[in-house]
Amino acid sequence: MGTIVVLVFLGVFAVVALLLIAGGNGEAQKAKQVIARLDSVLSNEVVTSQDQLANLLKSQQLSGIPWLNQSLRNLAVGPKLQSLLLQADLKWTAGALLAMCAVGFVFPVYLIASHTGSLLIALPAGLALGFIPLGWVLHKRGQRFKKFEEGLPEALDLMVNGLRAGHSLVAAMGLVARECADPLGREFRACFEEQNYGLELKIAMDNLINRVPLQDLRIVATAILIQKESGGNLAEVLNNTAHVIRERFRLKRQVMVHTAQGRMTGWVLTLLPVGLGIGLYIVNPQMMSILWTRPIGIKLMWGAAGMIVVGGLIIHKITDMDV
Numbered sequence: 001m002g003t004i005v006v007l008v009f010l011g012v013f014a015v016v017a018l019l020l021i022a023g024g025n026g027e028a029q030k031a032k033q034v035i036a037r038l039d040s041v042l043s044n045e046v047v048t049s050q051d052q053l054a055n056l057l058k059s060q061q062l063s064g065i066p067w068l069n070q071s072l073r074n075l076a077v078g079p080k081l082q083s084l085l086l087q088a089d090l091k092w093t094a095g096a097l098l099a100m101c102a103v104g105f106v107f108p109v110y111l112i113a114s115h116t117g118s119l120l121i122a123l124p125a126g127l128a129l130g131f132i133p134l135g136w137v138l139h140k141r142g143q144r145f146k147k148f149e150e151g152l153p154e155a156l157d158l159m160v161n162g163l164r165a166g167h168s169l170v171a172a173m174g175l176v177a178r179e180c181a182d183p184l185g186r187e188f189r190a191c192f193e194e195q196n197y198g199l200e201l202k203i204a205m206d207n208l209i210n211r212v213p214l215q216d217l218r219i220v221a222t223a224i225l226i227q228k229e230s231g232g233n234l235a236e237v238l239n240n241t242a243h244v245i246r247e248r249f250r251l252k253r254q255v256m257v258h259t260a261q262g263r264m265t266g267w268v269l270t271l272l273p274v275g276l277g278i279g280l281y282i283v284n285p286q287m288m289s290i291l292w293t294r295p296i297g298i299k300l301m302w303g304a305a306g307m308i309v310v311g312g313l314i315i316h317k318i319t320d321m322d323v
Contacts, residue, residue: 105130
């Protein structure tokens with residue numbers, strides 16, 4: 001009975017995945033048609049890329065399937081996942097991400113449970129593999145934010161030079177949008193265009209912070225808004241901000257060097273029991289199967305998993321220093 005339920009569940013998810021792929025292709029064709037029409041209408045204007053045009057359209061399609069798109073809009077998790085995808089610069093939808101996580105969870109659980117006959121191993125393995133698509137999104141998001149943060153001091157120097165040359169703040173931001181590479185140039189281009197289309201500076205800066213929620217960018221936005229209200233030498237303020245960010249980078253790299261041994265120790269102590277258990281199971285499955293076929297073995301596995309998690313969190317807390 002359980003096998004039939006699992007097979008039905010897998011069949012439903014396979015159909016949903018195919019519909020998502022088909023719907024995504026249809027949406028891609030529609031997007032290309034819209035972009036072609038806009039290009040023909042705006043032939044006098046210079047559009048740097050299709051991504052820029054897509055940003056102007058402000059599309060918030062959460063899924064290619066209408067009913068799933070509406071359901072995700074009604075749930076709080078849908079917009080949050082779509083925001084993560086936009087911050088990671090991935091062309092997926094929230095519905096596709098959830099489908100990949102679900103498939104990554106169901107198939108390993110079924111295969112491991114049918115092979116070992118134990119849900120105690122199948123469920124944690126399914127959860128770990130089902131988290132891989134979301135983990136990849138978070139990884140790409142972190143890489144993009146890191147690249148943005150590393151290029152921020154040079155962008156501030158460019159703005160300072162533009163302000164000292166007599167340009168306005170908006171013109172200086174447009175200079176950064178033209179001269180800096182992505183992702184920094186793309187985000188400042190969006191902020192620059194929002195102001196050109198009539199948004200106030202505060203709203204445009206808030207939108208920029210929502211797209212890139214970094215502490216250094218918050219400092220820059222706060223300095224710009226305070227200078228707009230109270231006046232002062234904005235070029236000097238931005239120059240000092242760029243110096244503080246560079247010093248923070250230097251201190252962060254120094255901390256990473258001093259904590260490298262502790263972080264490596266944490267990874268080794270966390271992954272070594274898992275790798276050793278897999279290796280012993282390959283060598284002698286009957287001996288390792290005692291851990292999930294007898295009550296004392298199950299208790300030992302739960303205790304070992306708890307100690308591994310607690311130990312990893314303690315080492316992470318020791319080596320994670322906020323600079």
